[in-house]
Amino acid sequence: MRKDSEEMCDSSNCFPLQAMESAKLETVCIFGTGDFGRSLGLKLLQCGYSVIFGSRNPKSSNLVPKGAEILNHAEAAKKSAIIIIAVHREHYDFLRGLADVLKGKVLVDVSNNLKINQYPESNADYLAGLLPGCKVVKAFNTVSAWALQSGTLDASRQVFLCGNDAKAKEAVMEIARSLGLMPLDQGSLLAANEIENYPLQLFPMWRLPCYICAVFTVLIFLYCLVTEVFHPLATRKEDTSYLIAISIPNRVFPVVSLILLALCYLPGILAAIIQLYKGTKYSRFPDWLDQWMLCRKQLGLVALAYAFLHAIYTLVMPIRYYVRWWTNSYLITQIKDNATYPFSNYYAWLSDSYVALGILGFFFYVLLGITSLPSVSNAVNWREFRFVQVSTLYFLLHNPNKHYIFKICDCNTGFVFIIE
Ligand SMILES: NC(=O)C1=CN([C@@H]2O[C@H](COP(=O)(O)OP(=O)(O)OC[C@H]3O[C@@H](n4cnc5c(N)ncnc54)[C@H](OP(=O)(O)O)[C@@H]3O)[C@@H](O)[C@H]2O)C=CC1
Numbered sequence: 001m002r003k004d005s006e007e008m009c010d011s012s013n014c015f016p017l018q019a020m021e022s023a024k025l026e027t028v029c030i031f032g033t034g035d036f037g038r039s040l041g042l043k044l045l046q047c048g049y050s051v052i053f054g055s056r057n058p059k060s061s062n063l064v065p066k067g068a069e070i071l072n073h074a075e076a077a078k079k080s081a082i083i084i085i086a087v088h089r090e091h092y093d094f095l096r097g098l099a100d101v102l103k104g105k106v107l108v109d110v111s112n113n114l115k116i117n118q119y120p121e122s123n124a125d126y127l128a129g130l131l132p133g134c135k136v137v138k139a140f141n142t143v144s145a146w147a148l149q150s151g152t153l154d155a156s157r158q159v160f161l162c163g164n165d166a167k168a169k170e171a172v173m174e175i176a177r178s179l180g181l182m183p184l185d186q187g188s189l190l191a192a193n194e195i196e197n198y199p200l201q202l203f204p205m206w207r208l209p210c211y212i213c214a215v216f217t218v219l220i221f222l223y224c225l226v227t228e229v230f231h232p233l234a235t236r237k238e239d240t241s242y243l244i245a246i247s248i249p250n251r252v253f254p255v256v257s258l259i260l261l262a263l264c265y266l267p268g269i270l271a272a273i274i275q276l277y278k279g280t281k282y283s284r285f286p287d288w289l290d291q292w293m294l295c296r297k298q299l300g301l302v303a304l305a306y307a308f309l310h311a312i313y314t315l316v317m318p319i320r321y322y323v324r325w326w327t328n329s330y331l332i333t334q335i336k337d338n339a340t341y342p343f344s345n346y347y348a349w350l351s352d353s354y355v356a357l358g359i360l361g362f363f364f365y366v367l368l369g370i371t372s373l374p375s376v377s378n379a380v381n382w383r384e385f386r387f388v389q390v391s392t393l394y395f396l397l398h399n400p401n402k403h404y405i406f407k408i409c410d411c412n413t414g415f416v417f418i419i420e
Pocket residue numbers: 031032033034035036037054055056057061085086087088089091094110111112113140141142143144145146
């Protein structure tokens with residue numbers, strides 16, 4: 001009937017594709033009765049598809065979901081235009097023997113590898129090479145068998161797919177949509193390599209921010225160690241090593257946090273300078289700047305995590321032995337000297353405004369972090385987003401003197417130090 005249906009399926013064995021188009025939920029064949037095949041089969045059955053498994057041992061397998069048929073590979077393939085190959089790549093060889101029966105059919109490659117770029121070509125390319133007469137679509141490899149079975153697909157609802165045949169791809173996308181998944185077309189089969197690498201990547205966008213954060217943390221920690229522990233030890237023979245657990249980290253966290261925050265916004269400025277210098281915005285940025293721009297959100301989130309640590313470390317100050325000892329000895333000194341240091345309005349204001357600025361700064365920091373989350377930023381328009389981001393950043397970066405105030409109070413009374 002329709003030309004596209006004929007194009008999809010030109011072998012005599014092929015299940016006519018118009019059947020697939022008229023009856024919405026057609027028959028889907030799955031090769032392999034392993035974990036993934038069974039989970040996907042069950043989900044397809046639940047969504048109203050007829051499922052036929054193709055297996056090496058059609059008689060002995062009693063694990064397939066109820067309602068599904070199980071046949072040998074050739075028999076099963078004849079019954080469907082779409083065949084999901086839920087078999088590991090190493091075993092694809094058996095498909096060569098089925099070349100005639102599979103000719104013109106849509107083969108869905110769901111396979112993953114154990115290592116990034118394990119083989120010279122992607123598994124989907126390999127499958128297409130084995131069976132040149134078939135339309136290979138890469139899909140479903142980022143969905144886990146466990147998520148399919150338990151229904152916890154929230155985190156992995158996206159199905160990246162690619163293939164050289166648009167109609168074959170559309171048919172697989174339709175299946176994904178019927179299963180409640182979100183298909184994302186990544187283009188031709190050339191993209192298969194990248195799709196196969198997705199599940200194997202370990203925080204690729206987080207690597208650079210984590211390195212930068214680690215380098216600054218170590219450098220500033222060492223600087224504090226030298227100035228606050230080694231220096232007093234060398235000059236005054238004073239052991240201040242107890243500062244290593246809380247005081248020094250609590251100095252490192254806010255400093256690194258503000259550096260990372262500044263690093264989030266610096267590449268934007270550098271990019272603008274480069275564009276102005278080149279006199280055009282239609283030129284590529286250098287690679288290092290590209291990488292830096294791409295990981296700004298992660299840099300911001302690491303900065304926010306450090307700000308949280310700083311807030312928590314600051315809150316535990318009053319229960320520290322050292323601080324309690326300092327307060328008591330300060331009190332005892334007054335008693336011994338029979339002296340009362342009068343209440344100072346000036347220092348009361350200083351300490352309160354210091355703490356208030358800290359709290360407000362932290363609040364704006366969190367606001368900045370929350371508005372960068374996709375779900376929140378999608379809910380505001382570009383002008384609103386810029387308004388929150390720019391005004392918040394202005395507040396945060398114009399109050400770095402908080403720590404300067406802290407120093408004055410610390411030197412003069414020691415009282416504010418206890419609050420910090
Ligand atoms: N498990 C998961 O969460 C996910 C798995 N995948 C991919 O799905 C595919 C299947 O994975 P999974 O189900 O976990 O693996 P299993 O090892 O559980 O199952 C593989 C199935 O392949 C068939 N098989 C095994 N050896 C051969 C062979 N020599 N010739 C023909 N068929 C063979 C068997 O089915 P039978 O005995 O019926 O012939 C077997 O049950 C893999 O490519 C994997 O990368 C993708 C995403 C997630």
